[in-house]
Amino acid sequence: MAINLEVPRKFEQLVDQAHTVAVEIFRRNSRKYDLAEHTYPKELDMLAAILDGMNEGGGMSGAGAGTVGSGASSGNGTSGAERGGNRNGSNMASLLGLVELCWGDVGLLLTMPRQGLGQAAIAAVAGEEQLQRFGGKWAAMAITEPEAGSDSAAIRTTARWDDDEQEYVLNGEKIFVTSGDRAELIVVWASLDPSQGRAAIKSFVVERDNPGLKLDRLEHKLGIRASDTANFVLTDCRVPRENLLGSPEIDSKRGFGGVMQTFDNTRPLVAGMAIGVARACLDRTRELLGEAGVEVDYDRPLHSQPAAAAEYISMESDLEAARLLTLRAAWMADNRKPNSLQASMAKAKAGRTGTDIALRCVALAGSIGYGEGELLEKWARDVKILDIFEGTQQIQLLIVARLLLGKTSAELK
Numbered sequence: 001m002a003i004n005l006e007v008p009r010k011f012e013q014l015v016d017q018a019h020t021v022a023v024e025i026f027r028r029n030s031r032k033y034d035l036a037e038h039t040y041p042k043e044l045d046m047l048a049a050i051l052d053g054m055n056e057g058g059g060m061s062g063a064g065a066g067t068v069g070s071g072a073s074s075g076n077g078t079s080g081a082e083r084g085g086n087r088n089g090s091n092m093a094s095l096l097g098l099v100e101l102c103w104g105d106v107g108l109l110l111t112m113p114r115q116g117l118g119q120a121a122i123a124a125v126a127g128e129e130q131l132q133r134f135g136g137k138w139a140a141m142a143i144t145e146p147e148a149g150s151d152s153a154a155i156r157t158t159a160r161w162d163d164d165e166q167e168y169v170l171n172g173e174k175i176f177v178t179s180g181d182r183a184e185l186i187v188v189w190a191s192l193d194p195s196q197g198r199a200a201i202k203s204f205v206v207e208r209d210n211p212g213l214k215l216d217r218l219e220h221k222l223g224i225r226a227s228d229t230a231n232f233v234l235t236d237c238r239v240p241r242e243n244l245l246g247s248p249e250i251d252s253k254r255g256f257g258g259v260m261q262t263f264d265n266t267r268p269l270v271a272g273m274a275i276g277v278a279r280a281c282l283d284r285t286r287e288l289l290g291e292a293g294v295e296v297d298y299d300r301p302l303h304s305q306p307a308a309a310a311e312y313i314s315m316e317s318d319l320e321a322a323r324l325l326t327l328r329a330a331w332m333a334d335n336r337k338p339n340s341l342q343a344s345m346a347k348a349k350a351g352r353t354g355t356d357i358a359l360r361c362v363a364l365a366g367s368i369g370y371g372e373g374e375l376l377e378k379w380a381r382d383v384k385i386l387d388i389f390e391g392t393q394q395i396q397l398l399i400v401a402r403l404l405l406g407k408t409s410a411e412l413k
């Protein structure tokens, strides 16, 4: 069977447009917002308006950060798929757009208005009415807590049902919320009943201006400084019944089911972000090598080329392996095939490879690579987060091992 690894023709326009945005808007503002941490990149407002126009015209749909989720549900038996919300190819479109945009700047991508990881959760588990209310809004995702990072089942935030007011009352603390200060909505994970374990964990949509939600602080970070990372305290935060995503029933057989399915969509996308950053590093390194008189020749064996050229080619092949794993995971999501294993494989490989390539490119470029005159040092700082959030490198490998060996999370931890 022949396999065609070219970008399908129907996505070519989207890829071209995303690349133009990456060059004209993201790259031009990269260093500015790396240096001005916590300043909102106002240039993105204009971009959001252009993207809205393109989406209406069908031109660039799926290529926004939305990529981190908009309109894309996995088709892994989620309600999104059942209601037919999964356009075939939407995960692939999002992925291809993201790779290009992150070639431009991953920090700016992560702070694109009206996008955000919360939209992935909404797309995966929201009902029709909720989609109407929340769709198209900027939605952050708040899972992590001081005592619960990798082990998200350990969250302590509670959601108590108030029978008198017919509302949920949320109490707890959430940390490291990407776009937490800028988003309009925050999807908060909380437990309806901590004694019932992971089955009782549900996600709730909280309006950013809810008086029970108080911003504690913004983080100062190694990289992705254009993207704000917020910490919150929830104190008697009242949320209407209709803002619980999915079913309010505690179904111990389904366990984490609903909420975890979000990751099957988002992990390939985060892998795609790492691929975009790594591609940027390689492209710039190739130019610098060329300026230094080092020629990269694909027709000659590695051992007969300069060491720098051989290293460049080996990095490219590693990136291609990550890219193919990631394309497969997104393709499976679009084709309604369970992809948890492939999504974690892709994220593990791309997260590690992206970080590795970025640092090796800094090394190859020598002192130029380490200085602020180039973006290489910035990309090396930025890319590391893609190997941490949405599940760290170690956690992805653990998930892969569990799925390959047929072990539960209790049996292999």
Ligand SMILES: Cc1cc2nc3c(=O)[nH]c(=O)nc-3n(C[C@H](O)[C@H](O)[C@H](O)COP(=O)(O)OP(=O)(O)OC[C@H]3O[C@@H](n4cnc5c(N)ncnc54)[C@H](O)[C@@H]3O)c2cc1C
Binding pocket: 117, 140, 141, 142, 143, 144, 148, 149, 150, 151, 175, 176, 177, 178, 179, 221, 229, 385, 388, 389, 390, 391, 392, 393, 394, 395, 398, 413
């Ligand atoms: C910039 C930034 C943005 C973020 N954005 C968001 C967001 O929008 N929403 C959100 O909810 N969270 C977000 N996070 C949180 C992120 O998802 C967590 O940091 C991540 O899940 C790891 O959790 P932790 O930091 O508590 O580390 P820990 O879970 O304490 O892990 C520490 C180390 O131990 C390893 N480890 C943990 N358990 C195991 C195990 N069983 N086996 C082997 N190794 C293990 C980890 O891989 C890691 O190397 C963000 C974090 C950062 C830094």
